[in-house]
Amino acid sequence: MPKQERAEETRRRILEAARETFASQGYQATSVAEICQRAGVTKGAFFYHFPTKHTLFLALLEDWLAQLDQYLNSEHYQGNSVAQRLYAMADLLRLGLTQGRDYLPMFLEFWLQATRDPVVWQATIEPYRRYRTFFANLYLQGVNEGSLRNADPNLAAVATVSLALGLLLQGLMDRESINWDEAAPAAFRWVLSLTASNSTEVS
Amino acid sequence: MPKQERAEETRRRILEAARETFASQGYQATSVAEICQRAGVTKGAFFYHFPTKHTLFLALLEDWLAQLDQYLNSEHYQGNSVAQRLYAMADLLRLGLTQGRDYLPMFLEFWLQATRDPVVWQATIEPYRRYRTFFANLYLQGVNEGSLRNADPNLAAVATVSLALGLLLQGLMDRESINWDEAAPAAFRWVLSLTASNSTEVS
DNA sequence: AAAATTATACCAACTGGTCGGTATTTAATA
DNA sequence: TATTAAATACCGACCAGTTGGTATAATTTT
Numbered sequence: 001m002p003k004q005e006r007a008e009e010t011r012r013r014i015l016e017a018a019r020e021t022f023a024s025q026g027y028q029a030t031s032v033a034e035i036c037q038r039a040g041v042t043k044g045a046f047f048y049h050f051p052t053k054h055t056l057f058l059a060l061l062e063d064w065l066a067q068l069d070q071y072l073n074s075e076h077y078q079g080n081s082v083a084q085r086l087y088a089m090a091d092l093l094r095l096g097l098t099q100g101r102d103y104l105p106m107f108l109e110f111w112l113q114a115t116r117d118p119v120v121w122q123a124t125i126e127p128y129r130r131y132r133t134f135f136a137n138l139y140l141q142g143v144n145e146g147s148l149r150n151a152d153p154n155l156a157a158v159a160t161v162s163l164a165l166g167l168l169l170q171g172l173m174d175r176e177s178i179n180w181d182e183a184a185p186a187a188f189r190w191v192l193s194l195t196a197s198n199s200t201e202v203s
Numbered sequence: 204m205p206k207q208e209r210a211e212e213t214r215r216r217i218l219e220a221a222r223e224t225f226a227s228q229g230y231q232a233t234s235v236a237e238i239c240q241r242a243g244v245t246k247g248a249f250f251y252h253f254p255t256k257h258t259l260f261l262a263l264l265e266d267w268l269a270q271l272d273q274y275l276n277s278e279h280y281q282g283n284s285v286a287q288r289l290y291a292m293a294d295l296l297r298l299g300l301t302q303g304r305d306y307l308p309m310f311l312e313f314w315l316q317a318t319r320d321p322v323v324w325q326a327t328i329e330p331y332r333r334y335r336t337f338f339a340n341l342y343l344q345g346v347n348e349g350s351l352r353n354a355d356p357n358l359a360a361v362a363t364v365s366l367a368l369g370l371l372l373q374g375l376m377d378r379e380s381i382n383w384d385e386a387a388p389a390a391f392r393w394v395l396s397l398t399a400s401n402s403t404e405v406s
Numbered sequence: 407a408a409a410a411t412t413a414t415a416c417c418a419a420c421t422g423g424t425c426g427g428t429a430t431t432t433a434a435t436a
Numbered sequence: 437t438a439t440t441a442a443a444t445a446c447c448g449a450c451c452a453g454t455t456g457g458t459a460t461a462a463t464t465t466t
Binding site: 040047114115125164169170173190 | 276327354366389
């Protein structure tokens with residue numbers, strides 16, 4: 001096996017093992033030795049690929065964010081009205097609920113680290129700001145084209161992102177009490193229906 | 204079994220020191236020795252009052268939840284219309300934003316622990332369920348009295364709690380980009396205004 | 407004095423990280 | 437092509453420091 005391939009494989013396995021272990025036990029509670037054992041790799045290999053445990057964490061964060069962005073951008077299909085586009089985006093919630101199932105602890109871990117580490121904070125918080133401006137623009141467009149009720153776009157964007165965030169968080173934390181796969185998109189669409197310009201609603 | 208004054212004082216100081224240290228550094232990253240030093244107490248005293256570090260954590264959680272409940276119930280003033288009551292509750296967001304400022308990391312810490320420890324999970328998640336039923340009842344009442352638009356109360360409750368949760372979380376994480384003290388209640392009231400039965404809005 | 411409370415000294419286990427050494431692949435050379 | 441040199445990827449024993457927790461002695465309170 002060529003040298004480079006094997007190295008990449010090792011690195012991949014460390015990342016995968018770290019993702020699993022961080023997710024189920026948390027960053028601090030996870031020892032480097034544990035990650036190595038799970039990855040079937042020795043400490044020597046670990047510190048060859050990652051100078052420190054924290055570096056590994058950051059690498060994981062970047063992967064996560066890249067994936068997140070991919071999802072959001074994939075939904076940028078245009079052509080319909082803004083109201084309809086937003087309506088369709090509710091399905092992203094269902095996706096996020098099933099997708100994020102195993103990674104909720106790690107999600108929380110990122111936020112937690114973000115409150116202390118400026119680098120993590122920057123990387124974690126920046127997406128939310130981007131989403132807000134994204135939705136603000138969308139709302140403005142919707143108002144202009146007449147499919148959405150007149151309102152402050154920034155306020156609407158804040159509300160939209162907050163609603164989605166809260167739905168995801170609750171759905172991931174408390175999986176049993178409600179069928180979130182249905183409730184989350186439904187709740188989202190309900191609020192959306194209130195912002196539509198005409199009273200005729202789609203159900 | 205009457206407790207002695209000094210002993211109670213010691214216990215109180217340990218709790219306070221732990222609250223501060225957990226909040227700023229996290230549970231795992233905080234050592235018992237550190238808590239003791241901050242509290243001006245030795246390890247002997249610590250382990251006399253709390254059999255384990257984890258027990259101390261649970262005690263803190265209980266205190267927190269009791270305080271949270273107190274806030275929610277304090278807002279139960281009746282007499283006005285449901286729409287107006289909900290409208291007034293938006294101010295609780297501002298309170299939560301300033302109040303929770305220092306305790307966000309600990310908040311996250313609770314959630315994180317909740318994903319692993321069933322005891323913590325139960326205590327952490329149960330309030331949200333209670334809030335949902337609380338708001339569902341409120342909405343039902345509002346629809347019946349005619350101050351709120353007709354809608355599925357459960358859906359409305361889910362949306363309301365999610366919105367509040369998302370606003371709080373964003374406001375606590377990202378304090379700089381927006382003046383959340385104003386934006387959070389405003390966004391909340393905006394959504395509320397959409398649910399009001401008549402189109403006449405209060406601004 | 408008896409009981410409750412706090413102080414001191416200590417420990418085994420574990421932590422992230424280092425370091426000298428090794429095996430295998432790649433590159434240079436003859 | 438055969439040989440050699442060098443770079444890459446990895447191993448695992450080891451380190452200094454920290455951890456939660458304990459044993460026991462000293463001190464206060466009743």
